[in-house]
Amino acid sequence: MNQKRIRRIVIAGGGTAGWMVAACISKIMGKILDIKLIESDEIGTVGVGEATIPTLVAFHRLLDINEQEFMAATQATFKLGIGFDNWRDRGLNYIHSFGITGTDHWTAGFQHFWLKGRERNLASDYGDYCLELVASLANRFAHLPRDGMNYAFHLDAGLYAKFLRRFSEGYGVKRIEGKIVEVKTNAESGYIESLRLDSGNDIEGDLFIDCTGFRGLLIGQALKIGYDDWSHWLFNDSALALQTESVGEPVPYTRSIAHESGWQWRIPLQSRVGNGIVYSSRYIDDEQAKQTLLGNIQGKILTEPRVIRFKPCQRQQVWSKNCIAMGLASGFLEPIESTSIHLISRAVSRLMQSFPSEGIQQSDIDEYNERSNWEIQHIRDFIILHYHVTQRQDSPYWRACREMKIPASLQHRIDLFRETGRVFRVPNELFAENSWVQVMLGQGLMPEQHHQVADLMGDAELANFLGTIKARIAKTVAQLPSHQAYVEQYCKAPDMNAAMAK
Ligand SMILES: Cc1cc2nc3c(=O)[nH]c(=O)nc-3n(C[C@H](O)[C@H](O)[C@H](O)COP(=O)(O)OP(=O)(O)OC[C@H]3O[C@@H](n4cnc5c(N)ncnc54)[C@H](O)[C@@H]3O)c2cc1C
Structure with missing residues (x-):
């Protein structure tokens, strides 16, 4: 392979x-690498991507971000989960929260005991046994000792990029403003040698990270790596996004509201709310989608609705030669479980673990690609679950979701849960067991059986077991401050309007 030492990193995008x-690269290896990032203000960014999952907390800890x-x-x-309204059927809602529900026995997950309790009228809603879920509904939050509360963030994507830019420049990253107009490759090896900018400058490098978004300028357009298209499982291919003024206190969870041919997000920040609708152009046109969105928002509109097109897909190889695609250039899954930013953190962490300092090896490339494929495919299955397991029959879109043939890996999980509760x-x-169980139950998939170990508990013992968990959670939540009060004392942002008025 290419035995050239890797010292010059070029990030495109x-x-x-x-x-x-x-x-990430500058914090860990900025002292020994030359890192350049090229971006174009004229092209801009996709401008969405504001809901995250708890792995971002871990990523920030790795980087010592305050x-x-x-x-x-x-x-x-703060974000404690995602509220799914109308997904199971119109008028039926549930929350997929972070954290764990109840207490497992080593032989059987908590759901088996809950199922037994339900059969004997001793159990209440499954969600009552999950701290993060109960805190979401009560609109309360605080950091708890020993990471007792699992959380993530809602953030402003544009401000996040600016924040990370300041951070990265502090560790030596050089930002270059300009439009990439040509990707120059070596005629023999096919490796990328440099990126030509509209200014005429050539930016040379040893390793190129393609972060050019859906364009995939390096990995797709130059290296001709295609993608696997998953549109037959995930029908949505369009989104409309807009921002509104806040009309109340921000809730600590993302809202995902299903409509006839798609779904809508609501992401509350300190200063405003991010809104959008994700839909399938096979079933609804842009104007209908816009009207659905506009009919379901609260507060004054701050930005015009913007259409974004996408394809649910995965790059066949995210690492090819001396180019690695990350972010939207590497593939895309719609944001119902807020997984894209997570996948970026995984991609760059994986690169740090197999950093090809002394030259690129095919074995590193193969391992990296295999892990990336595997990771996104599991997330893909979890997302398909939300569409396929539904009781909705009110539109051609939902009927098609119910009737489609799903990946065998997902079918097996659904069958196993339905037949055994496992x-x-x-x-x-x-996604851990807690997520799968919450979403499968939330979508209306009720197991036919439970583990016999739950039968060994008498009524009194089972009632005490379930009641103690529920009471402990209710007591903890009652002692938490409101989410709004906690945000204000912990991390209040400067008032943007006042700052701009000065
Ligand atoms: C509708 C929608 C909702 C989403 N919601 C979420 C969410 O809630 N949570 C989540 O985790 N993810 C979400 N995502 C995904 C998330 O937005 C992306 O993962 C994230 O923003 C990363 O995007 P990116 O940096 O790869 O691409 P972009 O933001 O598109 O950035 C591309 C960069 O490349 C530059 N560029 C492109 N071409 C050139 C060129 N020729 N020369 C120079 N520079 C160039 C651009 O200027 C820009 O800087 C959502 C995506 C969509 C479409």
Whole structure:
């Protein structure tokens, strides 16, 4: 392979992906690498991507990012989960929250005891046994000792890129403003040698990270790496996004509201709310989608609705020769479970673990690609679950979701849960048992059986077991401050309007 030492890193693109990658590489190896990031203000970024999952907390800890500073700089609020309204059927809602529900026995997950309790009229809603879920509904939040509360953030994507830019420049990253007009490759090896800018400058490098968004300028257009299209499982291919003024206190969870041919997000920040609708152009046109969105927002509109087109897909190889694609250039899954920013953090962490300092080896490339494929495929299955397991029959869109043939890997999980109540997490898979159970129950999939170990408990013992968990959670939540009060004392952002008025 290419035995050239890797010293010059060129990151193409300065959206969330570009700057997360720059932050991570510069923090860890900035002292020995020359890192450049090229971005074009004229082209801009996709401008969405504001709901995250708890892995971002871990990513920031790896980089020693001060959470209070980050949250104040990005208008961030806390997030404890996602509320799914009308997904199971119209009028039926549930929350997929972070954290764990109840207490497992080593032989059987908590759901088996809950199922037994339900059969004997001793159990209440499944969600009552999850701290993060109960706190979401009560609109309360606080950091708890020993990471007792699992959380993530809602953040302003544009401000996050700016925050990470300041961070990365502090560790030596050089930002270059300009439009990439040509990718120059070596005639023999096919490796990328330099990127030509509209100014005529050539930016040379040893390793190139393609963060150019859906364009995939390096990996797709120059290296001709195609993608696997998942549109037959995930029908949505369009989104409309807009921002509104806040009309009340921010809730600590993302809202995902299903409509006839798609769904809508609502992401509350300190200063405003991010809104959008994700839909399938096969079933609804842009105007209908816009009217649906406009009919379901609260507060004054701050920005015009913008259409974004996408394809649910995965790059066949995210690492090819001396180019690695991250962010939207590497593939895309719609944001119902807020997984894209997570995948960026995973991609750059994986690169740091197999950094090809002394030259690029095919074995590193193969391992990296295999892990990336595997990771996104599990997330893909989890997302398809939300569409396929539904009782909705009110539109051609939902009927098609119910009737489609799903991946065998997902079908097996659904069958196993339906027939036995069991869920097993594949090692290193993002979504743990708690997530699968919450979403399967939330979508209306009720197991036909439970583990017999739950039958060994008498009524009194089972009632005490369930009641103690529920009471402990209710007591903890009652002692928490409101989410708004906590944000204000922990990470209040400067008042943007007042700052602009000065
Ligand atoms: C509708 C929608 C909603 C989403 N919601 C979420 C969410 O809630 N949570 C989540 O985790 N993710 C979400 N995502 C995904 C998230 O937006 C992206 O993962 C994230 O913003 C990273 O984007 P990016 O940096 O790869 O691309 P972009 O933001 O598009 O950045 C591309 C960069 O490349 C530069 N560039 C492109 N071409 C050139 C060129 N020729 N020369 C120079 N520079 C160039 C651009 O200027 C820009 O700086 C959402 C995506 C969509 C479409």
